[in-house]
Structures are given as structure tokens and as C-alpha cells.
Amino acid sequence: MGRLGTITRRTFLVGSAAVAGGVAFGLYKLATPHDNPLEDGLDEDAVTFNPWILIDSEKITLITPHGDKGQGVTSMQAALLAEELDVEFGQFETSFGQPSAAYWNTAMADEGVPFMATDKSFMAESMRDVMGGVLKLMGLQGTGGSTSTPDSYEKLRIAGAMARETIKLAASKKFKTPVDQLKTRKAAVIFPGGKTVKYTELAAAAALISPVQDVELRDPSEWRLIGKPMKRVDIVEKSTGILKYGIDQVQENMVYATIKVNPRQGGDLKSYDATSAKTMPGVNKILTVTNGVAVIATNTWYAMQAVEEIDFEWGEAPYPAEQKDHWDRISKSFVEENLDSEWRNDGDVETALRVGRVVSAEYRSPYVAHAPLEPLNAVIRVTDDIVELWSGHQMPRMLQRIVGNVTGHDASQVIFHNLYMGGSFGHRLEMEHLKLAAEIGKQMRGVPVKLTYSREEDFAHDFPRHIAMGRGQGTVQDGKVEAIDLEIAAPSVINSQMGRAGLIIPGPDAQIAAGSWNNSYKLPNYRMRAYRVDELAPVSSWRSVGSAGAGFIFDSFLDELIHEAGADPMAERIRLMGDGVSKTVLETVAEMCSWGQSLPKNKGRGVAFVESFGVPVAEVVEVTNTNDGIRIDKVWIACDVGKIIDPVNFENLVQGGVIFGLGHAMNCEITYSDGMAEQSNYDSFEAMRLSQCPEIFVKGLENGAKVRGIGEPPVPPAAPALANAIFAATGKRLREMPFSKHIDFV
Amino acid sequence: MEIIVNGKTFEVNVSPDMPLLWVLRDELNIKGPKYGCGIAQCGACTVHVDGVALRSCQLPIGDLKGEVTTIEGLGTPSSLHVVQEAWIEHQVAQCGYCQSGQIMQAASLLEKMPNPTDEEIEKEMSGNLCRCGTYPRIRAAIKTAAKNLKKGE
Numbered sequence: 085m086g087r088l089g090t091i092t093r094r095t096f097l098v099g100s101a102a103v104a105g106g107v108a109f110g111l112y113k114l115a116t117p118h119d120n121p122l123e124d125g126l127d128e129d130a131v132t133f134n135p136w137i138l139i140d141s142e143k144i145t146l147i148t149p150h151g152d153k154g155q156g157v158t159s160m161q162a163a164l165l166a167e168e169l170d171v172e173f174g175q176f177e178t179s180f181g182q183p184s185a186a187y188w189n190t191a192m193a194d195e196g197v198p199f200m201a202t203d204k205s206f207m208a209e210s211m212r213d214v215m216g217g218v219l220k221l222m223g224l225q226g227t228g229g230s231t232s233t234p235d236s237y238e239k240l241r242i243a244g245a246m247a248r249e250t251i252k253l254a255a256s257k258k259f260k261t262p263v264d265q266l267k268t269r270k271a272a273v274i275f276p277g278g279k280t281v282k283y284t285e286l287a288a289a290a291a292l293i294s295p296v297q298d299v300e301l302r303d304p305s306e307w308r309l310i311g312k313p314m315k316r317v318d319i320v321e322k323s324t325g326i327l328k329y330g331i332d333q334v335q336e337n338m339v340y341a342t343i344k345v346n347p348r349q350g351g352d353l354k355s356y357d358a359t360s361a362k363t364m365p366g367v368n369k370i371l372t373v374t375n376g377v378a379v380i381a382t383n384t385w386y387a388m389q390a391v392e393e394i395d396f397e398w399g400e401a402p403y404p405a406e407q408k409d410h411w412d413r414i415s416k417s418f419v420e421e422n423l424d425s426e427w428r429n430d431g432d433v434e435t436a437l438r439v440g441r442v443v444s445a446e447y448r449s450p451y452v453a454h455a456p457l458e459p460l461n462a463v464i465r466v467t468d469d470i471v472e473l474w475s476g477h478q479m480p481r482m483l484q485r486i487v488g489n490v491t492g493h494d495a496s497q498v499i500f501h502n503l504y505m506g507g508s509f510g511h512r513l514e515m516e517h518l519k520l521a522a523e524i525g526k527q528m529r530g531v532p533v534k535l536t537y538s539r540e541e542d543f544a545h546d547f548p549r550h551i552a553m554g555r556g557q558g559t560v561q562d563g564k565v566e567a568i569d570l571e572i573a574a575p576s577v578i579n580s581q582m583g584r585a586g587l588i589i590p591g592p593d594a595q596i597a598a599g600s601w602n603n604s605y606k607l608p609n610y611r612m613r614a615y616r617v618d619e620l621a622p623v624s625s626w627r628s629v630g631s632a633g634a635g636f637i638f639d640s641f642l643d644e645l646i647h648e649a650g651a652d653p654m655a656e657r658i659r660l661m662g663d664g665v666s667k668t669v670l671e672t673v674a675e676m677c678s679w680g681q682s683l684p685k686n687k688g689r690g691v692a693f694v695e696s697f698g699v700p701v702a703e704v705v706e707v708t709n710t711n712d713g714i715r716i717d718k719v720w721i722a723c724d725v726g727k728i729i730d731p732v733n734f735e736n737l738v739q740g741g742v743i744f745g746l747g748h749a750m751n752c753e754i755t756y757s758d759g760m761a762e763q764s765n766y767d768s769f770e771a772m773r774l775s776q777c778p779e780i781f782v783k784g785l786e787n788g789a790k791v792r793g794i795g796e797p798p799v800p801p802a803a804p805a806l807a808n809a810i811f812a813a814t815g816k817r818l819r820e821m822p823f824s825k826h827i828d829f830v
Numbered sequence: 831m832e833i834i835v836n837g838k839t840f841e842v843n844v845s846p847d848m849p850l851l852w853v854l855r856d857e858l859n860i861k862g863p864k865y866g867c868g869i870a871q872c873g874a875c876t877v878h879v880d881g882v883a884l885r886s887c888q889l890p891i892g893d894l895k896g897e898v899t900t901i902e903g904l905g906t907p908s909s910l911h912v913v914q915e916a917w918i919e920h921q922v923a924q925c926g927y928c929q930s931g932q933i934m935q936a937a938s939l940l941e942k943m944p945n946p947t948d949e950e951i952e953k954e955m956s957g958n959l960c961r962c963g964t965y966p967r968i969r970a971a972i973k974t975a976a977k978n979l980k981k982g983e
Binding site: 153154155156202315318319320321322323324325326327329330331332334340365366382383384385386388455456457458459468493504505506507508509536539732736737738740741742743744747765766767770771772773774775777779780 | 910
């Protein structure tokens with residue numbers, strides 16, 4: 085096994101020393117207990133300083149191990165490395181690298197503990213440390229939970245600085261010049277007098293010395309890249325059609341496959357008749373796979389045509405066949421034995437509910453598909469020695485184990501080439517399509533096969549966002565909200581998703597109620613209880629996970645109570661908000677939209693606030709009640725992420741998140757009948773079109789103490805802000821998504 | 831049968847009912863046009879036939895009459911089309927998977943209407959789905975491209 089696994093002079097092993105944080109001129113070390121994967125098979129003229137940087141005599145390669153689903157993390161990671169390394173965009177290539185424990189996600193622990201992001205208590209911080217330690221030991225490499233930026237923010241700058249200082253040291257030794265007289269700029273070392281030597285010319289010399297381990301990070305005032313508009317590294321390729329996604333991969337002698345698996349997810353295949361399919365043009369083979377059939381052909385379209393010709397007899401679904409029975413099950417779960425956790429119990433709700441009139445309401449959040457535009461796909465070649473796999477995925481290390489289990493290989497024999505993804509929204513956290521690709525590859529040993537899902541098959545096996553129901557009771561007094569008693573019942577998405585990966589996650593599932601309790605509101609009486617429903621249809625993390633449903637439920641109910649109190653929706657939220665950062669977010673959005681200005685009679689505005697992934701977000705939606713239905717005119721959004729890496733990509737992602745939240749709240753749901761999803765393509769699951777897209781004004785704030793990711797947090801407040809705006813314009817309360825079930829949109 | 835794509839002639843031997851999209855992608859290895867829905871609901875497969883934007887997932891190759899242009903034939907990194915320039919200037923793409931289709935649709939729109947109104951942009955572009963929600967930037971990029979076209983006259 086090459087040099088992998090051995091400690092060499094090129095490898096940084098700093099044991100378990102913690103990465104220091106916060107101080108601008110502290111002395112930093114990079115803590116990684118795992119080997120540097122770039123050591124394996126390294127050329128003599130090449131040097132790797134740590135798992136993220138590789139320089140040889142020809143070029144500089146920056147490894148950006150977080151998967152890029154469109155959120156732009158390749159550029160973000162490259163910018164953090166380049167900032168301290170002193171290289172410019174255009175002077176390096178990027179690579180997703182090979183899966184490695186060295187790329188364990190240091191930030192996922194924050195979301196894995198049942199504490200509010202603002203909770204800095206000993207217990208909360210200790211739990212984060214424990215979780216962090218577990219993830220480190222597991223070497224859990226993953227992209228999700230809006231963690232890429234928090235994970236990378238310090239680590240990659242340190243990696244860049246270490247490489248820069250090592251190159252300077254090598255230059256100092258080679259040219260007999262004191263290191264403190266050397267500077268670096270644009271991928272070159274600058275000597276006194278102005279002579280420059282390129283990093284690539286120093287790679288071989290740098291490989292011969294012990295890398296510098298203690299570095300100082302620059303003061304933010306010296307940053308050239310971070311916080312300034314960037315040109316994304318993928319923008320030209322994505323604007324000229326030449327970027328190759330997973331679905332575009334081609335290998336020599338490759339054949340094309342598609343698949344049909346029991347649309348009652350988890351149900352078995354009783355029998356099938358492929359007699360006529362076998363004779364169709366281009367068809368090579370029909371293979372049986374778990375609960376379904378694959379067709380191998382000379383063209384994807386031939387395979388898709390043939391699979392439609394097969395007669396199947398499917399088994400029953402392992403969950404209720406009809407949608408109404410899913411809701412019935414949820415409805416019956418607000419009972420003691422289903423109580424998963426009482427997330428919050430401030431004041432004395434029981435007593436407060438005995439005073440004055442009690443307002444009650446019930447809310448529903450539906451199943452929603454991820455449906456990224458690039459359907460699921462993978463290219464796989466299975467041989468006796470290795471499995472080679474090309475696809476875009478969020479969990480590269482976990483998939484090696486799972487694919488290897490199917491093909492009979494050790495995880496280390498699964499060579500995974502991660503690729504740019506045509507969207508994900510959580511879809512590419514799933515493993516089922518890769519397991520099926522592995523089953524096909526195993527039966528086609530030696531031959532590269534490209535598996536492409538039809539859009540219909542992708543919808544049938546989407547593993548949608550979980551459904552949730554909320555029940556609230558509350559009271560108001562003297563024009564103020566006095567008490568909220570909120571209960572939410574839902575199946576556990578974590579249990580469903582991790583269960584498919586063979587993992588059991590103990591303890592309560594924070595996602596059942598996320599977005600409804602983890603905020604800084606100081607309500608005098610506030611109780612939030614979550615109920616766990618036994619699994620219904622299998623579900624998965626959907627952009628913003630639990631906060632999309634529970635955030636809608638909580639903020640909508642708060643809005644109802646504010647209305648009951650006769651208070652102003654913005655002023656009352658600001659009054660109730662204790663924490664300074666969240667309060668500033670609300671005050672900012674109020675200022676942006678000139679909240680309180682008079683509007684024409686047929687217009688209305690709604691505000692919503694949801695904190696998710698540690699990011700407080702406030703949105704104001706303005707709608708017009710036209711003769712043909714509701715038109716969404718404008719949206720204002722303010723959020724606080726601690727530090728914005730690239731303001732251009734930030735704005736694009738935030739606007740996209742708003743559109744994602746609004747579009748699905750307007751008209752998207754997955755419902756089950758006869759055990760199958762009733763929606764199978766974008767004609768019945770449309771979300772937002774360009775003609776419906778409002779103007780969206782974005783303001784990012786940097787008051788928060790920690791740097792946070794922005795991929796998901798703009799989504800949850802969009803739905804309640806829209807519902808609250810529709811109420812303001814029409815007097816009609818919408819308590820169930822999608823709203824198109826109750827009101828028309830133009 | 832013979833087809834012309836991006837100025838080159840290709841001989842293809844497939845069922846006449848195979849949609850143009852799958853001829854381009856799996857037979858000719860021209861991967862710019864994308865498969866998204868297969869039923870003309872997303873626009874990711876949009877190409878030009880004799881300059882007119884259409885959904886290549888809906889056109890059987892046997893019915894093709896005219897020369898095909900894909901995103902690869904519209905412009906390249908070293909020789910960008912005015913629409914692609916605007917797409918880069920505004921950094922429209924997130925995942926980028928729909929953008930080949932969006933760009934081909936926008937190029938066709940500007941060919942027909944060099945100075946489109948907001949309503950015309952909405953009408954022409956609403957058949958192209960973007961799951962990432964880049965619509966505000968698509969609108970802005972089309973306006974920039976229209977402005978640059980005018981300057982270039």
C-alpha cells in the first residue's frame with residue numbers, strides 16, 4: 085500500500101491537539117489524527133503539506149473534499165486555502181480528492197447535539213466535544229447540515245499557512261536567505277531585491293524538509309479574497325455546457341442501464357415477465373436486483389423503453405397504502421408513550437393556559453421530494469481487485485463501505501471519484517441507488533455500466549421530507565403573547581435515513597422539532613414537546629430537514645397569537661426576541677422593507693423568523709391578492725452567518741433558498757395511494773417558475789460569534805412568511821402546505 | 831441516417847423514434863444538453879434546430895429536419911456567445927445542470943426579440959425549470975445580454 089499509512093516527513097501528525105479559535109494572531113496547529121491521503125504514490129518532484137495541498141513542478145492542486153451540489157463550496161474551500169497560501173484564482177486546479185478519514189467533518193457535531201446553537205453551557209459544549217471526538221475517530225467525511233463553511237473556515241486557512249511557511253523555509257535553505265526576509269505573492273516567493281521563484285519550482289526542495297507546523301493566521305484586515313466578490317471556479321464550465329456531471333461520465337466499452345424497483349418503497353418483487361422487453365432494440369441483458377429489475381442496453385433511452393415493457397407483480401408496501409392513513413397515524417401519536425423529548429418548558433404553561441381565551445390551531449407539513457434536476461446515476465466497474473465508482477455524493481467514505489458490502493470488497497478497494505452534482509437538496513445523501521449500481525456492476529463484472537434513473541423512477545424512490553403535524557394552544561394578555569404550548573408529531577427522519585445505512589442513532593431526534601424551539605424568543609410561558617411516530621414511508625433529509633416543517637408550524641402559530649393580541653407582527657417578534665444577534669436580524673429586515681408603511685387594500689405583508697443550523701433568519705414576503713390568485717411580489721431577507729466568504733455566491737444561495745422554500749410551500753407535496761407516490765414528474769411537482777419569482781432583497785449580517793453555513797437556513801422562514809402575508813392580504817389562515825390546496829397562485 | 835450538429839455531419843444508426851436528446855448524449859457523446867424530465871417540463875435538454883429552441887427529449891430523430899446547435903456549438907470558453915458572457919458576468923449558475931437549457935432558450939429569445947420586456951422574458955423562460963432558484967440572476971443576465979447586443983450593433 086504505497087506510503088499510505090506510514091508516517092513520513094511529509095505528513096503532519098499533530099495528535100489530538102485542538103485547533104485554537106478566535107484570536108487573530110494565535111499560533112495554530114492543524115489537528116488531524118489521520119494519515120494524509122495525498123502521500124500515496126507521490127512523485128519525487130511533488131510535495132504535499134497536508135491533505136488539502138499538493139504542489140509539483142507543473143501545477144498547484146487544492147483538494148476541496150466537501151461535495152459541490154451547486155452551493156459553491158469548491159470555490160469557498162479553495163478561497164480559504166488560497167488566502168493564506170498566497171495563490172490567486174486561476175493559478176490552481178481543484179480536486180474533490182479521494183475519500184479519506186483526514187477529511188472528517190469537524191462541524192457536524194454542532195448539529196448532532198440536542199442543544200440550541202446559542203447554548204454555551206458546560207453541558208452543551210461538553211456534548212459537542214464528545215460528538216466531535218466520535219466523528220473524528222469515525223473519520224466521518226460528509227457534506228450536509230450547512231457545515232462546509234464552519235468545518236473549513238479555520239482548518240483550511242491553517243493548511244494554507246502551513247504550506248506557505250514550509251515553501252518559504254525551503255526557499256530560505258535553497259537560496260541561503262533568512263526566512264524572515266522572504267515574502268510570498270501570487271504563487272511565488274519574493275526575495276529581497278525583488279527576485280521571485282515560483283512555488284512549483286520549489287516543490288522538490290520543499291519535499292525534503294520537515295513541514296512547518298506552527299503558523300500564525302493573518303488578521304482579517306489583510307485578507308485579499310475572503311469577504312470579497314469571487315468568480316466561482318466552475319462558472320465558465322457551467323455556462324458553456326462543458327462541465328461533466330456524474331450523468332455525463334463515459335468509460336471505455338461502457339454499457340447503459342436503467343432500473344425499475346417496486347414503487348412501493350421497500351416492497352418486494354413477486355415476479356416479472358420480460359419476454360417482449362428482451363427483444364427490443366438495443367437491449368443486451370435483463371438483470372434481477374433487490375426488489376426490482378435492471379435493463380442493460382446500448383443507449384439509456386433503449387433501456388428506459390425496455391423497462392417499461394416489463395410486466396411486474398409487486399409486493400405490498402411496508403407502510404400504510406393511503407395517504408389519509410399516514411395522517412391518521414400521526415394524529416394518534418400525541419400521547420405520552422410517543423413523547424420523544426420536551427425541548428423547552430419555560431415559565432408555567434399549564435397555569436397560563438387557564439387565564440383568558442385559549443387559541444388553538446393544527447398544522448400540517450407534507451412529504452416533499454428533493455427532485456434535483458440531475459436524476460440519480462452512477463458509473464461503476466467491478467473487478468476482482470477493485471470497484472471503481474463515478475458519481476456525485478455527499479458521504480464519500482460511508483458509501484465505500486456500503487458499496488463494498490454489496491460487491492464483496494473491502495471499503496479500501498472501492499475507488500470513488502466524486503463529481504459535481506446537478507443539485508441534491510439531501511437526495512445524494514442516500515445510498516440505495518449506489519447499492520443497486522453495485523448489484524448491477526457485480527453481475528456485469530469487468531464491464532463499466534452507467535446506471536441512470538428515469539425521472540419517474542427518481543420520484544418513486546426519492547425518500548421525501550418527513551410529514552409533520554403540529555398542535556398549538558396559546559393565550560394573549562394586554563396586547564402581548566403570554567403562552568405557547570406547542571406539540572409536533574412526526575416520524576424520525578434520522579432513524580429512517582441512518583437505519584438504511586445500518587446505523588442506530590440513540591436518543592431523541594432533534595429534527596422532529598427543529599425550528600420550533602431552538603430560537604432566542606423569551607416567551608414568558610413556552611412549552612415545546614415532540615412526539616415520535618413509528619416509521620411510515622421511508623424519509624430523508626430535505627434541505628433544512630426538520631426546520632422546514634416545524635419552523636412553519638411554530639412561526640405560523642406565533643403569528644396567529646400576535647394577531648389575536650392585536651399587536652404588530654414585527655414589533656411583537658422584536659419585543660419577544662431576547663438575543664441581540666437575532667433581534668438585530670429582525671430589526672434589519674424591518675428597516676429593509678420599511679415595515680409599517682401603508683399598503684394598497686389588496687396587498688399584504690407577512691414576517692417570519694426561524695433559526696436553523698445556528699443561523700437566525702428573518703423574512704418578509706409581500707403579496708397581492710389579484711383576481712386570478714395570489715402573486716408574490718417581493719421578499720426581504722436578513723440573516724446572520726458570522727462571516728460571509730463570498731458575497732456574490734452568498735446572495736445567489738440565499739435567493740435560491742427563498743425560492744426553494746416558497747415554491748414547495750406553494751404547490752408541492754408527495755402523497756401515497758396504493759402504496760406509491762402519486763407524483764412522478766415536474767408536471768405534478770412544479771415548485772416555482774421564473775414568471776412567479778418575486779424580487780428578493782438580501783442582507784447578510786456578521787454579528788454572530790461563529791461562522792455558519794447558508795445553504796439551508798433561508799428555506800424554513802419562507803413558507804410561514806408567505807402564509808402570514810396571505811393572511812394579511814386576504815384574512816385567510818393557511819395551516820397546511822402546499823397552500824395551493826387552499827388558495828390559487830398566479 | 832445523417833444529422834448535422836454544431837456544423838459537423840454525423841452518421842447515426844438508431845431507431846427513428848429515439849429522441850434527439852439521447853442521440854446527442856449516448857450516441858455522439860455531446861453532453862451539454864441534459865436529461866431532466868423526458869416530458870418537456872424542465873427545458874434542460876433545450877437545443878436549437880435551425881436557430882429555434884426546442885426540447886430535444888421530444889423530437890424523434892426520424893422527424894429531425896434542420897441543423898442542430900447545442901450549447902457546445904453556441905460558444906466556447908475562448909469564444910463566448912453574448913448570452914454566455916452575461917451568464918458568467920452575473921454568475922448565474924449554482925448547480926448549473928439546467929443552465930445549458932436556460933442559455934439556449936435565452937439565446938433563442940434574444941434572436942427573436944433583441945430587447946425583451948419583463949413579460950416577454952417571463953413568457954419565454956418559464957418553461958425552463960431551475961431547482962436551485964437562480965431566476966433573479968437569469969432575468970438580470972438576459973437584460974445584460976440584450977444591452978450588450980445593442981451596443982454591438
